[in-house]
Amino acid sequence: MASESRKNAPTTPAVLRQAQDRYIAAWGQMGAAWGISRTMAEVHALLYITGQPMNTDEIMDRLQISRGNASMSVRALLDWGIVSRTHKRGDRKEYYTAEKDVWSLFRAIVRERMKREVDPLIASLFEIRDLTSLESASRGAAPSPEDKQALLEHNKRLDAMLSFFQTLDRLGQRFASPQGRGLEVAATLLGKVS
Amino acid sequence: MASESRKNAPTTPAVLRQAQDRYIAAWGQMGAAWGISRTMAEVHALLYITGQPMNTDEIMDRLQISRGNASMSVRALLDWGIVSRTHKRGDRKEYYTAEKDVWSLFRAIVRERMKREVDPLIASLFEIRDLTSLESASRGAAPSPEDKQALLEHNKRLDAMLSFFQTLDRLGQRFASPQGRGLEVAATLLGKVS
DNA sequence: CATTGTTTTCAATCATTTCTGAAATTCCGG
DNA sequence: CCGGAATTTCAGAAATGATTGAAAACAATG
Numbered sequence: 001m002a003s004e005s006r007k008n009a010p011t012t013p014a015v016l017r018q019a020q021d022r023y024i025a026a027w028g029q030m031g032a033a034w035g036i037s038r039t040m041a042e043v044h045a046l047l048y049i050t051g052q053p054m055n056t057d058e059i060m061d062r063l064q065i066s067r068g069n070a071s072m073s074v075r076a077l078l079d080w081g082i083v084s085r086t087h088k089r090g091d092r093k094e095y096y097t098a099e100k101d102v103w104s105l106f107r108a109i110v111r112e113r114m115k116r117e118v119d120p121l122i123a124s125l126f127e128i129r130d131l132t133s134l135e136s137a138s139r140g141a142a143p144s145p146e147d148k149q150a151l152l153e154h155n156k157r158l159d160a161m162l163s164f165f166q167t168l169d170r171l172g173q174r175f176a177s178p179q180g181r182g183l184e185v186a187a188t189l190l191g192k193v194s
Numbered sequence: 195m196a197s198e199s200r201k202n203a204p205t206t207p208a209v210l211r212q213a214q215d216r217y218i219a220a221w222g223q224m225g226a227a228w229g230i231s232r233t234m235a236e237v238h239a240l241l242y243i244t245g246q247p248m249n250t251d252e253i254m255d256r257l258q259i260s261r262g263n264a265s266m267s268v269r270a271l272l273d274w275g276i277v278s279r280t281h282k283r284g285d286r287k288e289y290y291t292a293e294k295d296v297w298s299l300f301r302a303i304v305r306e307r308m309k310r311e312v313d314p315l316i317a318s319l320f321e322i323r324d325l326t327s328l329e330s331a332s333r334g335a336a337p338s339p340e341d342k343q344a345l346l347e348h349n350k351r352l353d354a355m356l357s358f359f360q361t362l363d364r365l366g367q368r369f370a371s372p373q374g375r376g377l378e379v380a381a382t383l384l385g386k387v388s
Numbered sequence: 389c390a391t392t393g394t395t396t397t398c399a400a401t402c403a404t405t406t407c408t409g410a411a412a413t414t415c416c417g418g
Numbered sequence: 419c420c421g422g423a424a425t426t427t428c429a430g431a432a433a434t435g436a437t438t439g440a441a442a443a444c445a446a447t448g
Contacts, residue, residue: 013341016348019325023352026318033311035229037436049351056395066438071396092393092446100351102358117227124220131213147207154210157243157294158217164296167380174383186361189368189379231406250425260408265426286416286423 023049024063039065040073044082047098048105053086055093081108103183111176118169125162129155217243218257233259234267238276241292242299247280249287275302297376305370312363319356323349 012020024045031041042063047054054062060070074096077083082105086095099105132151143151175182206214218239225235236257241248248256253264268290271277276299280289293299326345337345369376 015325016345019322022322030315033229035227069437102354121220121224128213128216131209151210160296170384171380186365190364263407
């Protein structure tokens with residue numbers, strides 16, 4: 001009935017194809033909500049759910065995106081460390097494969113987001129904290145009592161946030177550490193008390 | 195030297211003002227990276243870091259945003275449950291205050307993101323899983339052996355993802371549960387083995 | 389080292405999200 | 419209820435982010 005014969009995979013059954021498409025859409029949406037470009041998430045979804053190494057043209061065809069877009073999305077996934085290059089003998093094209101292990105995948109994601117967003121934030125918070133450390137805050141001017149109080153309270157709020165993120169950071173490191181810690185962490189957490 | 199006399203707070207010292215602005219900027223940026231509108235994050239940052247109840251006009255002035263934007267951002271923060279309304283006697287305006295406790299704040303954020311993004315994803319994954327459960331997959335057509343194999347492997351990948359998110363969900367519930375569990379969880383986690 | 393096939397880059401375009409501001413609505417005190 | 423003050427809504431404008439496509443760079447082959 002349907003036109004169903006792609007050159008690569010030998011005739012994907014319709015249900016499978018449909019399930020893949022739905023998975024890709026769901027994953028793309030989730031990615032978008034978390035600040036990752038929809039297409040990048042979709043490319044990952046495609047590679048993950050098919051489990052097959054794919055080249056740029058296959059990705060373009062399947063996702064209906066341009067060459068440039070495919071190239072950039074794949075590159076970003078490589079940078080995140082959740083997709084890797086492979087080659088096929090006798091083929092000049094590059095093939096891309098998604099990390100198969102779900103826990104590794106999320107360890108990589110956590111590691112990367114920590115590095116890109118949390119660590120810089122912590123650094124900023126430290127800098128901001130320095131602005132109002134009592135020494136530097138009172139350079140030059142006369143600090144009135146109520147101003148001092150205000151600074152004190154400001155510092156308390158800032159410190160609370162800072163120490164939260166430091167905890168988060170340690171937690172993230174623990175989770176993201178290469179050797180199967182993520183799983184262990186979650187297991188411990190759910191196992192206890194539960 | 196500088197023009198420094200707002201009507202509300204009795205002359206915020208320059209360093210404090212600067213520290214607040216930097217905090218607001220840092221928080222806005224972080225929010226943006228995680229898929230929250232920059233302004234919404236900034237409004238939260240302002241309310242949190244000043245510790246003061248503020249009305250719409252004060253927020254507008256301080257952040258240089260329109261009334262509409264201020265209104266919508268505040269509303270979103272209320273929906274997230276991390277800002278609450280207050281009133282001042284003899285003043286018809288509404289005042290808004292940020293949750294002061296950092297751990298409560300993040301519990302609320304986790305709760306909300308779980309509800310909005312993770313739970314729907316899990317629901318989708320279940321639906322997709324149903325598409326390829328062996329019964330429904332083979333409705334009508336003859337399932338060739340290799341197709342069967344493909345379906346089987348697809349299901350394995352899907353299930354892996356699904357069970358990761360189920361774990362995450364339980365973890366999230368644990369963390370987000372109202373009574374100080376978040377703190378406990380993190381502490382346990384870091385305390386042990388460390 | 390020229391040829392051909394492949395990937396990358398990037399300015400221009402397109403799409404989406406965010407923001408504005410004024411009109412509509414709601415809310416109060418009298 | 420009325421009048422004014424405050425808030426919300428929402429269509430259009432502005433800003434931001436994503437995508438394209440063609441040209442440049444690169445890589446493998448003979």
